[in-house]
Amino acid sequence: MFISWATGLSGGVVDQVFFYILAITIFLLGLITFLMVYFVIRYRKERNPRPSDVHENIWLEIIWTVIPTLLVLTMFYYGMTGFNFLKKAPADAMKVKVVARQWSWLFEYENGIKTTELMVPVGKPVKLSLTSQDVIHGFYAPAFRVKQDVVPGMTNTLWFQPTEVGSFDVFCTQYCGLQHATMSTKIVVLPTEEFRQWYQKGKEEIEATKGKPRGAQLFQEKGCIVCHSIDDTPRAGPTLKGLFGKNVTVMIEGKEQNLLADERYLRKSLLEPNAEVVKGYPPIMPLGDLKEEEINELINYMKELK
Numbered sequence: 001m002f003i004s005w006a007t008g009l010s011g012g013v014v015d016q017v018f019f020y021i022l023a024i025t026i027f028l029l030g031l032i033t034f035l036m037v038y039f040v041i042r043y044r045k046e047r048n049p050r051p052s053d054v055h056e057n058i059w060l061e062i063i064w065t066v067i068p069t070l071l072v073l074t075m076f077y078y079g080m081t082g083f084n085f086l087k088k089a090p091a092d093a094m095k096v097k098v099v100a101r102q103w104s105w106l107f108e109y110e111n112g113i114k115t116t117e118l119m120v121p122v123g124k125p126v127k128l129s130l131t132s133q134d135v136i137h138g139f140y141a142p143a144f145r146v147k148q149d150v151v152p153g154m155t156n157t158l159w160f161q162p163t164e165v166g167s168f169d170v171f172c173t174q175y176c177g178l179q180h181a182t183m184s185t186k187i188v189v190l191p192t193e194e195f196r197q198w199y200q201k202g203k204e205e206i207e208a209t210k211g212k213p214r215g216a217q218l219f220q221e222k223g224c225i226v227c228h229s230i231d232d233t234p235r236a237g238p239t240l241k242g243l244f245g246k247n248v249t250v251m252i253e254g255k256e257q258n259l260l261a262d263e264r265y266l267r268k269s270l271l272e273p274n275a276e277v278v279k280g281y282p283p284i285m286p287l288g289d290l291k292e293e294e295i296n297e298l299i300n301y302m303k304e305l306k
C-alpha cells in the first residue's frame with residue numbers, strides 16, 4: 001500500500017490526537033454553519049425590519065470564552081503527552097544507526113550487520129540514531145506516523161514499536177538533490193523468531209569474513225555488500241561477480257557508452273560513483289569515505305570475484 005494505515009504504538013498515539021482535533025473541528029463546523037443559516041432566516045429583513053443593537057451579555061461572553069479555552073487546552077494536553085511519548089524511547093529499545101546519503105539509506109545494527117532496508121522484530125521498540133553524510137535528509141515512515149530530519153554533523157533520534165508483521169514505506173522528506181525521489185526504502189517487520197535467525201545469520205557472515213583478506217573485510221565493513229552481491233543475487237546495485245575484464249554499458253552524462261571494466265573503471269566507480277553509471281541502475285551509489293590504501297585493497301578484491 002502506498003500510504004499504509006496507522007500501525008505501531010506511535011501510530012495509535014498520533015491518530016488519537018489527530019482524530020480528536022478532527023472531531024472537534026467537524027462539530028464546530030456543523031454548529032457554526034447551522035447557526036449562520038438559522039440566523040439569516042430568523043432575523044431576515046421582513047421579520048426584523050429595524051435592526052436592534054445588543055449590548056453586553058455577560059453569560060454569553062463567559063460561555064464563549066471558557067468553552068473554547070477548555071477545548072484548546074485539552075488539545076494541548078493530548079498533543080503534549082503524545083509529543084513526550086514520541087520523544088522518549090523505552091530503555092530496552094533495539095538500537096539501529098541510520099546513515100543517510102545522496103540517495104540511499106544505510107542501517108547498521110549493534111552486531112555489525114548493515115542493510116538498505118530496516119529489518120525489525122515485531123513487538124519490540126526500535127530506537128534509530130540518524131545522521132547524514134552530505135546534505136539534510138528527512139526520515140519519514142508514514143505508517144508509524146514518525147518523521148525526523150537527518151542533519152549532517154548531528155545525531156537525531158526517533159523511535160517506534162511495530163505491532164504487526166509487514167513491510168512499510170520509508171521516504172526522504174527533504175529535497176536533497178536530483179535523485180531525491182528515489183530515496184525510499186522499507187521497514188520490514190518480521191516475526192520474533194524469524195528476526196532472531198536473520199540477525200544470527202548476519203552475525204555469522206560477519207565472523208566468517210574476519211579471517212579473509214583485507215579487501216573482503218572492507219567490502220563488508222564499508223557496506224558495499226549491502227548493495228552488491230558477489231554471487232548473482234540481485235540487490236540495489238549490480239552483482240560484482242565476474243565484473244573485472246567484462247564490457248559494461250554505462251551512461252555518461254546521459255549518453256550510452258561501452259567501457260571495459262579494467263582497473264581504471266573500478267577506481268573511478270569508487271571515486272566518482274555517479275560519473276559512469278551502469279545502464280539500468282539509478283545513480284544511488286554513495287561516495288564511500290575510503291583511504292587510498294583501502295581503495296587498492298577493494299580493487300584487488302573485486303578483480304578476484306570470478
Ligand SMILES: [Cu+2]
Pocket residue numbers: 100103136137138172173174175176180183
Ligand atoms: Cu534525501
